Amino acid sequence: MSRLHKLIYLAMLVAISLVIYIVELQLPSLIPVPGVKLGLANVVSLCALLIYGPSEAIIVLLLRVLLGSMLTGQMVSLAFSLSGGLLSLLCMIVLNKYFSNYISLWAISIAGGVCHNIGQLFIASIIVDTLKIYYYLPILLISGVITGYFIGLAADFISKHLKKMRIN
Amino acid sequence: MKKGNLIILVFIVLILIISLISIFILGSDATSPTVAKITVYGKLEKTIDLNDVKEPYDFEVTNGTGGYNVIHVEPGKICISDANCPDHVCVKKGYVTSKIAPAVCIPNGVMVEVDDPNAPEIDSLSQ
Incomplete structure (x- = not known):
């Protein structure tokens, strides 16, 4: 497939993850905890990882984070999405590359989800300059596991179908 | 269950338990902050x-x-x-x-x- 084809497909993935990200931001936070974002847009980054590979996945993620904070207008959210998304994606890249024989996709995604929330807590603790914010770690761990599991399932289905469509 | 899955789950449960215990210990003194x-x-x-x-x-x-x-x-x-x-x-x-x-x-x-x-x-x- 030509570079142009690949560029177009990656651009579409970025657009899809942007839409998911923006819609998710409109959902009211159900839990009174700072930084609990469902992180649903990470489905797309995970799909990019499964279909293309680590570099493409990182590019899709960085573009979504950059454009997402430009479109929703907050510098703070850039730091959050970046640290959460990057930590989560790097963790999943490493686990996928070296351990995929020992770990199922849903477990990789759960690990990614947990890293996502830990990354967000980390940035929050730096911005507000306190360690007390780690009080919210237990509930963020649980939400990270749950969303990670569903993101893993979704990415599994989606990437299998996309591969059949031969977009790579 | 695959070995790696188990390790990841155990790891997460461990972090969860450690953080819950720390919260309990740090928060358990009876003085009320003012x-x-x-x-x-x-x-x-x-x-x-x-x-x-x-x-x-x-x-x-x-x-x-x-x-x-x-x-x-x-x-x-x-x-x-x-x-x-x-x-x-x-x-x-x-x-x-x-x-x-x-x-x-x-x-x-x-x-x-x-x-x-x-x-x-x-x-x-x-x-």
Whole structure:
């Protein structure tokens, strides 16, 4: 497939993850905890990882984070999405590359989800300059596991179908 | 279940248990905290002794980049009652009653915490 084809497909993935990200931001936070974002847009980054590979996945993620904070207008959210998304994606890249024989996709995604929330807590603790914010770690761990599991399932289905469509 | 799956799950459960235990230990002393501190991006804005408050009042905290939070103080209690952040997590938190669970407005960098009087501040990151 030509570079142009690949560029177009990656651009579409970025657009899809942007839409998911923006819609998710409109959902009211159900839990009174700072930084609990469902992180649903990470489905797309995970799909990019499964279909293309680590570099493409990182590019899709960085573009979504950059454009997402430009479109929703907050510098703070850039730091959050970046640290959460990057930590989560790097963790999943490493686990996928070296351990995929020992770990199922849903477990990789759960690990990614947990890293996502830990990354967000980390940035929050730096911005507000306190360690007390780690009080919210237990509930963020649980939400990270749950969303990670569903993101893993979704990415599994989606990437299998996309591969059949031969977009790579 | 694959071996790696088990390791990941056990690891996560371990972190969960450790964090729950730490919260329980750190939060379990019976003294009730009465001194409230409001910080913006780590810088102390205001200290309020909640026992000295006779009548409820509100005041506004601005963070220098257009964000504001309204802090509501009454005798013995404090909370964030309004803010211009998008998610209002800080407002939904309600009254700040425990010294390990502050009300935090991350978009505006505002934190409202309560502590015991004379307690040394042990929970800050050094710059």
